[in-house]
Amino acid sequence: xxxxxxxxxxxxxxxxxxxxxxxxxxxxxxxxxxxxxxxxxxxxxxxxxxxxxxxxxxxxxxxxxxxxxxxxxxxxxxxxxxxxxxxxxxxxxxxxxxxxxxxxxxxxxxxxxxxxxxxxxxxxxxxxxxxxxxxxxxxxxxxxxxxxxxxxxxxxxxxxxxxxxxxxxxxxxxxxxxxxxxxxxxxxxxxxxxxxxxxxxxxxxxxxxxxxxxxxxxxxxxxxxxxxxxxxxxxxxxxxxxxxxxxxxxxxxxxxxxxxxxxxxxxxxxxxxxxxxxxxxxxxxxxxxxxxxxxxxxxxxxxxxxxxxxxxxxxxxxxxxxxxxxxxxxxxxxxxxxxxxxxxxxxxxxxxxxxxxxxxxxxxxxxxxxx
Numbered sequence: 521x522x523x524x525x526x527x528x529x530x531x532x533x534x535x536x537x538x539x540x541x542x543x544x545x546x547x548x549x550x551x552x553x554x555x556x557x558x559x560x561x562x563x564x565x566x567x568x569x570x571x572x573x574x575x576x577x578x579x580x581x582x583x584x585x586x587x588x589x590x591x592x593x594x595x596x597x598x599x600x601x602x603x604x605x606x607x608x609x610x611x612x613x614x615x616x617x618x619x620x621x622x623x624x625x626x627x628x629x630x631x632x633x634x635x636x637x638x639x640x641x642x643x644x645x646x647x648x649x650x651x652x653x654x655x656x657x658x659x660x661x662x663x664x665x666x667x668x669x670x671x672x673x674x675x676x677x678x679x680x681x682x683x684x685x686x687x688x689x690x691x692x693x694x695x696x697x698x699x700x701x702x703x704x705x706x707x708x709x710x711x712x713x714x715x716x717x718x719x720x721x722x723x724x725x726x727x728x729x730x731x732x733x734x735x736x737x738x739x740x741x742x743x744x745x746x747x748x749x750x751x752x753x754x755x756x757x758x759x760x761x762x763x764x765x766x767x768x769x770x771x772x773x774x775x776x777x778x779x780x781x782x783x784x785x786x787x788x789x790x791x792x793x794x795x796x797x798x799x800x801x802x803x804x805x806x807x808x809x810x811x812x813x814x815x816x817x818x819x820x821x822x823x824x825x826x827x828x829x830x831x832x833x834x835x836x837x838x839x840x841x842x843x844x845x846x847x848x849x850x851x852x853x854x855x856x857x858x859x860x861x862x863x864x865x866x867x868x869x870x871x872x873x874x875x876x877x878x879x880x881x882x883x884x885x886x887x888x889x890x891x
Contacts, residue, residue, distance in 0.1 A: 608693065608745040608790060608859055612637025615688040617680065619671050619730060620698030622649035624801030625749065628848035629695055630657070630664075632856050639663040641684045641691075644698070645670045671698045671726030674733075681733040691737050693859070695747040696730040699723045701764050701803055705823050708762040716763045723767035727774060735778075738789050745790040745859050748775045752797045752867065756875035760823050768795075779864055790862045794855050795876075797869030798845045811839045837873070844872045 608614075616633045620626035622644035630640045634657060642657075644650040647668045654666035665687050669680045684691050700722045702715040727748050738744030753761065754768030775793035782789050798804050810821055822831055851868045858866035871877055 608743070608862075610636050610638060610693070610856060610860055614692040615639045615641070615684065615690050616693035616695065617641040617643060617684055617691060617730075617734065618695040618697055619643045619669065619726065620749075622646050622653050624803060625796070625799055625848045625851055626695070626697040627653055628852035629697065629855060632849070632852045633693070634660075634662040634664070636856075638693070639688055640665075641680070641688070642666045643669040643671070643680055671696075671729055672721035674725075674729045677726075677729040677733045681737065685737065690741065691734060691744065692741075693745050693747070694730055694734040694738070695749070696727040697747075697749040698726050699749060699751075699767075699803070701806070702761070705760055705821060707760065707823070711762055719763040719767050720770075723764070724770045724774070727771050731774075731778060735789070739787055743788055745792065745862075746775075746778065747855065747859060748778075748791070748793045750775070750793050750795050752795045752869065752871070752876070754793075754795050755867075755871075756879055776864070790859065792855070792858050792863055792866055794858070794866045794868065796851055796867075797872060798841045799848050799851050799868075800845055801848055804845065807838065807841060808845065811842050840873070844869055 610633065616630075616638050618626050618630045618633070618640060621630045621640070621642035623646075626644070630642055630653075633640050640657075640662070642650060642654055642664055643666075644653075645668065650666050650668060654664055657664045665683065667680050667683055670676045681691070700719060702711075702719050731746065735744075735746065738746070748771050750771040751764075751768040753765045754770075754772040756765075758765040772793050772795065775791055779791040782791065798807055800808070810818070813821070818835060822835070826834065846869065854868045855866055867876075
């Protein structure tokens with residue numbers, strides 16, 4: 521089957537150097553000019569054909585000083601291989617907030633950060649599991665703060681931010697990881713409206729609340745990074761998980777929007793949206809159990825009304841996911857590496873069934889119809 525690779529260029533904010541006479545770059549709005557940076561052609565493969573797209577790079581000359589100079593921050597700053605600000609080198613002394621931290625991927629991310637000497641605020645709605653996790657981390661000498669938090673409640677997330685600053689005095693990394701899944705197994709037109717409200721309240725609005733509560737503090741500090749956990753389901757379509765799929769697509773778009781706003785405002789804060797496949801977590805175990813179910817167990821949970829051939833294909837696809845499952849610790853290490861590389865997208869599993877590539881291929885084909 522054809523594999524589609526695409527090259528995507530985002531507008532780059534480039535700072536003009538100081539004038540030769542040492543004068544300030546400050547000026548009126550009329551001093552803001554658009555400049556075109558030298559093109560850097562990148563190769564792209566579309567439907568098996570190699571071509572070099574005509575990519576335009578736009579730089580903005582702004583009458584403000586370089587944020588590398590004006591922001592007073594103890595977070596280390598670096599530049600990635602594209603010359604952009606890579607605003608976080610994870611190291612001891614920093615403070616991270618992880619939602620959904622009591623178990624699964626959230627716990628693995630917290631453990632990875634603690635291993636690097638980062639202090640971690642553990643947030644989760646499951647109080648008992650949260651405190652069990654906190655006790656386990658404390659026993660090994662980690663600096664942690666457990667805070668019971670319902671991310672669907674904006675007041676609770678604002679309180680989480682306040683407690684973080686009150687306890688640690690700073691925040692450097694925010695991981696919006698908390699998420700839930702609905703029952704699934706039904707087409708969109710048969711889905712329960714309450715499922716939609718519940719899933720969107722946690723998976724989408726929980727991320728919005730995290731951004732609204734913490735990003736102002738990152739802006740004030742002049743550095744930091746936001747990690748939003750979406751899913752591979754945020755890049756492809758799932759026929760029987762409309763609410764979950766839609767919520768994760770929204771998290772991807774939300775993250776792109778956040779990064780775009782931060783870049784255009786020249787704020788040195790990174791954003792990474794993570795689109796994992798199947799991870800061995802409590803949420804993932806439900807899929808694993810379905811894939812391993814016998815015929816009777818599968819029949820109880822399979823979508824009703826499907827022809828036998830389609831049912832068998834769906835079952836085979838779910839069973840294939842077992843070959844791609846990874847441990848949460850492996851996923852966590854890949855995510856933290858993406859943060860330090862300042863990557864916008866992190867697909868911890870790649871694209872095992874080429875679903876994301878086929879989706880993009882369809883979009884590119886539609887564009888070709890109008891070119």
